[in-house]
Amino acid sequence: MYDDPIVxxxxxxxxxxxxxxGLYRDLDLPDRGRAGPWIYANFVQTLDGRISLVNETTGIEGVAGSIADPRDWRLFQELASHADVLLSSGRYLRDLKAGTAQDILPLxxxxxxxxxHAARRERGQRPQPDVLVISASLDFVVPQLLLDQGRGIHILTTADADPKRVRQREAEGATVHRLDxxxxxxxxxxxxxxxSLGYRRAYCATGPWVFHTLVADDVLDTLFLTTRHRLVAGNGGTFVAGPVFEPPADLRLESLYLDQGSNVGQFYARYQVLSPEEE
Ligand SMILES: NC(=O)c1ccc[n+]([C@@H]2O[C@H](COP(=O)([O-])OP(=O)(O)OC[C@H]3O[C@@H](n4cnc5c(N)ncnc54)[C@H](OP(=O)(O)O)[C@@H]3O)[C@@H](O)[C@H]2O)c1
Structure with a gap:
């Protein structure tokens, strides 16, 4: 599956x-970013910009089989292998419970x-990254599997969060951090x-809303973006969603690879998000 080379x-x-x-596994990635920890994100999209499709039969939105790719998934895992902590969302944990998520959070x-796993051991990291869930609703269940894996589960929520749900998520084993x-x-x-939790490398495995939050507040450092050379049309999402960025967020291309090894080609790009003073 991984034999064909990339250019x-x-x-x-x-x-x-x-x-x-090994493309991303063997990178010497930073552990300090512009706002403290180095925060990096990763998406796979089609040429027409879809990261997800709404299933026309069920109405459920997700990463369709026509968007996902095993070679890209390998790189997703390689990037995750560097992380102290994964950023996730309330939506992801709802999808997981409904059985519509792509996978349990890596590795x-x-x-x-x-x-x-061996690379993590050599770097002195814990077997699995911890998880920080961003959610206003707290409308999900903390997955027992994550706790069984010995991972710290933190939830970051708003001042308006329902106190009953706060208590429920805490009873399930998570630490809830509530805004003032x-x-x-x-x-x-x-x-x-x-x-404050001591994390130095945070991997954003969420969708377009959390990604927008990170970019809007200038705390995202790096974007890894796979673009499959395929059009899917239909209804679905793009990798950033929310109000217009004023000023726009600019990024600098750091590396680009062409992969013709799947049934359809794809680009693997790495971008550095530029701070306003760098422009
Ligand atoms: N192709 C890819 O690479 C890729 C990657 C990731 C996701 N996806 C797909 O993208 C689709 C859309 O994902 P999504 O729209 O659900 O995006 P998302 O950003 O993963 O999750 C949105 C949820 O995150 C929480 N949230 C986001 N920003 C917040 C903030 N500032 N404060 C508090 N809570 C916040 C909310 O949770 P609550 O509702 O719990 O309050 C919100 O419902 C999904 O189908 C997913 O499978 C694709």
Whole structure:
């Protein structure tokens, strides 16, 4: 599955094709970002910008089989293998309970990912990253599997959060951090909470709303973006959703690879988010 090589098109490193496996596993990634921890995100999208599709029969939105790709999933896992903590959302935990999520939060236990567990051990990291869930509604259940894996589960919620649900999530084993004021959790508050908990590398595995929150508050450092050379049309989401960014958020391309190894080609791009003073 990972045998076909990929071709570097832009960025550091030697010219000529290289193996897909290890592309992101072997990177020496930062552990400090602009707002404390280094915060990085990853999406797979189609050429027409879809990260999700609404199933026309069930009405359920999710990462359709026409968007997901096993070679991209390998890179998703490689990026996750560097993380101290994963950022997740209330929506993701609802999908998980409904059986419509792509997978339980990494790292996967498949034989294909054993090298990533070994890489974590060599770096002195815990077997699995902890989890920080961003949610206003608290309308989900803390998955027992995550607790069985010995992971710290933190929930960051608003001042308006329902006290009964706060108690329920705490009883399920999570630590709930509730804002003093405000209806939305801000990116600054996410970064501040990560710092106070001692996390240095946070991987954003959420959808477009949490991503918007991080970019709007200038705390996101890096975006990894897979673009499949495929059109799907239909109804669905893009990787950022929310009010217009004023000013726009600009990014600088750091590396780009072409992968023709799947049934359809794809680009793997890495972008640095620019601070206003860098522009
Ligand atoms: N292709 C890809 O790479 C990829 C990656 C990720 C997701 N997806 C897909 O994208 C689709 C859409 O995801 P989504 O719209 O659910 O996005 P999301 O950003 O993962 O989750 C949105 C939820 O996060 C919480 N939230 C977001 N911002 C918040 C804030 N500032 N303060 C408090 N809570 C906040 C809310 O939870 P509560 O409702 O609990 O308050 C909200 O409902 C899904 O189908 C997913 O599968 C695709």
């Amino acid at each position: 570097p098109l832009f960025g550091p490193g030697p010219p000529g094709s290289r193996a897909l496996k 996967g236990g498949d034989a294909d990912f054993l090298d990533l 004021s405000g209806e939305r959790v801000s990116g600054q508050r996410i970064a501040h909470t990560l710092t």
